[in-house]
Amino acid sequence: MKKVSVSLLALVLVPLINAASPEWGRSCGGIGWTGDTTCIAGTVCTELNAYYFQCLPGASSSSTTIAPPPTSPPPTSTSAGPTTSAPIPAQTGFVKTSGQRFTLNGAEYTLVGANAYWVGLTGLSTADMNAAFADIANAGSTTVRTWGFNDVTSASGDYYQLWSNGKAAVNTGATGLQNFDNVVAAAKANGLRLIVSLTNNWSDYGGMDVYVSQITGTTNHDYFYTNASVIAAFKSYIQTFVGRYVNEPTILGWELANEPRCTGSTGTSTGTCTTTTITNWASQISAFIKSIDPNHLVAIGDEGFFNDPGNALYPYQGTEGIDFNVNLAISTLDFGTAHLYPISWGQTSDPTGFGTQWITDHATSQMTANKPVILEEFGVTDSQATTYTSWYSTIISTGLTGDLIWQAGSHLSSGNTPDDGYAIYPDDPVYPIEQQHAAALKARG
Ligand SMILES: *[C@@H]1O[C@H](CO)[C@@H](O)[C@H](O)[C@H]1NC(C)=O
């Protein structure tokens, strides 16, 4: 139902790829757009949807100015499944921070929930998006983290940016940003708010290495943080993606990237990347997001590694290019994030105990910086109930601001959502543990 025909999609995309003029296809309006609304001669500001107007070739031979866009909420899907037959609850106000807590309209907002990167990337109907978010909401969740990127070099499935010969074209159509509009509408219909990552350290769904290889012709992962052309391309994507949702309260916040590190899936870098490299990049990109979107919170989306060279434990050594405490002090970053995968990180002798220390140390950083910190991914594949019960208890007792489990799962009409060994479906014994924790975190405040 949300798909357009391939030929129609090609009509939309091909001219963008071949366009010679940077003016061609430039954003010029839509809900939340605060930039230039005029288009050069020969192009007309054209509404692609309420959120997105572009300068496209038109009959007009002079510049055209469009009226400011309406400030009404996004049109909700007319093809909603049974779970949205009830009126969609109004979501008003943006989630903000106050000291170490999140707030909404002056009251405390408990950030608890799950990751579901797949909602917009696995061809789900709007009815299945709603069913997946309903399962997450029934766990007591307030918040879901998902992917706002998929960089491809040939058009297939749902994707947001198509690369060819070093140039990117954002997919604003039904398999692109209009599909993400449906993700936002489905989250809203279930009373959830979204944390959206804007690229990936890893090669899943494209990510940094696609920018680097397309623009520099190399596999040096850290060029993502330093090459001016790559940074300009990432900012251009942010301008379009973030710009589309500036006035959308269902977005809780933006994350610069999922798990940025000096090296990625290629394992290749210039050898010159340090924690300073990523700190400088995070300062620059977060300030850019704030400049186009003052409404939403911004975080890095990193794993929360500490930079203590010589520490016996790998996640504390700073070798991946992350200095959690230095980054948390950046003024244009609103909250800190940590992930927790003891087994992947070689902490195999006492993974539960390692996690307890990790949570405690991040709660200490949270107090020092006086900003919220969330455990925004965590997972083990063995003894999940025991380990998660312990970690949840530590989150409550240390005062860590909130958490999102990796990852949510649903049994949908189209089949089961992805399971990488960590997915918790509603019939999993961990699901009621999530429910108890959400209630306990809301009660703690
Ligand atoms: C970025 O990469 C391009 C393509 O390889 C190169 O021409 C340019 O000099 C690089 N810029 C910087 C600042 O390194």
Ligand SMILES: CC(=O)N[C@H]1CO[C@H](CO)[C@@H](O)[C@@H]1O
């Ligand atoms: C921690 C993590 O997410 N690792 C994944 C990163 O991406 C690579 C390549 O796609 C995967 O193999 C890792 O599991």
